[in-house]
Amino acid sequence: MFIDTHAHMWWFSFDKDRDQVLAHAEASGVTKIIVPGTDLKTSKLAVELAKKYKGKIFAAVGIHPEESIINKQTDLQDQLTRIKELIDENREYIVAVGEVGTDAYTDELKSVLPLQQDFFRRQIEIAQEYGLPVIVHTRNSLTETLEVIDQMQVEPKGQFHCFSNDEEGLREVLKRGFSVSFAGNITWSKRVRRLVELVPNDKLLLETDSPLMMPRDSRGEPLMDNLRNEPINVTILARLQAELRGQPLKALEIQTSANAIELFRV
Ligand SMILES: [Zn+2]
Numbered sequence: 001m002f003i004d005t006h007a008h009m010w011w012f013s014f015d016k017d018r019d020q021v022l023a024h025a026e027a028s029g030v031t032k033i034i035v036p037g038t039d040l041k042t043s044k045l046a047v048e049l050a051k052k053y054k055g056k057i058f059a060a061v062g063i064h065p066e067e068s069i070i071n072k073q074t075d076l077q078d079q080l081t082r083i084k085e086l087i088d089e090n091r092e093y094i095v096a097v098g099e100v101g102t103d104a105y106t107d108e109l110k111s112v113l114p115l116q117q118d119f120f121r122r123q124i125e126i127a128q129e130y131g132l133p134v135i136v137h138t139r140n141s142l143t144e145t146l147e148v149i150d151q152m153q154v155e156p157k158g159q160f161h162c163f164s165n166d167e168e169g170l171r172e173v174l175k176r177g178f179s180v181s182f183a184g185n186i187t188w189s190k191r192v193r194r195l196v197e198l199v200p201n202d203k204l205l206l207e208t209d210s211p212l213m214m215p216r217d218s219r220g221e222p223l224m225d226n227l228r229n230e231p232i233n234v235t236i237l238a239r240l241q242a243e244l245r246g247q248p249l250k251a252l253e254i255q256t257s258a259n260a261i262e263l264f265r266v
Helices: 018-027 040-052 065-069 073-093 107-111 113-129 142-151 167-175 231-245 249-264
Strands: 002-004 030-036 057-061 094-103 134-139 158-160 179-182 204-206
Touching: 002 204, 002 231, 002 249, 018 030, 018 231, 030 040, 030 094, 030 231, 030 249, 040 057, 040 073, 057 073, 065 073, 065 094, 065 107, 065 113, 073 094, 073 113, 094 113, 094 142, 094 158, 107 113, 113 134, 113 142, 134 142, 142 167, 167 179, 204 231, 204 249, 231 249
Parallel strands: 002 030, 030 057, 057 094, 094 134, 134 158, 158 179, 179 204
Antiparallel strands: none
């Protein structure tokens, strides 16, 4: 059994054939999928999917840092209040708060970093209030992300997803007890690929970040024609990570699933 700990199955590109995509994944052993929201609307959709595909899909709810340049602060606050209500009403379908964090990829995002940090902190507090782990997004902003984590009264637990920082950054994340996962970026970034073997067995999780982060072949071409990544591709990423770590695929499959079950209680 493989667990894809990060796939945005509410994405419109799955609207026509979501059943098939899930059946396809399940037939290849990808039997559990965590679906993170990125705002109130998609968090609700994630919960709906968790209800519809009970025991196969599990929801994470939260506001993505990029939302801080799309919404006014008052709207973000309102969404956060309603996300709490969503957890209250659907606690049994929700396994994490995510994806949340900070992002400094563009100048516009950089200009609202204090706002991002504030909402990241508040969402960690919500996670802790409900005894949930956090799914952390960070891009060009590891310092700002760790700053928030280090200021919490109680150390948060969770996952750094689609990790793309460097070796030193990885050490900092592991030092704080977080688990780490990589997505299709290990198929095209040599720098990120080198990090795979540095994650201890009990801290590695699998993910695809579907429909984004499509794995690529050795020529750099996307592996699927339709340019849409799917949870079934977690098997390809697992095989590559087993190779990079010098482990049998089966051992990695068992270990990463046990890790996901332990962290998310799925
Ligand atoms: Zn994501």
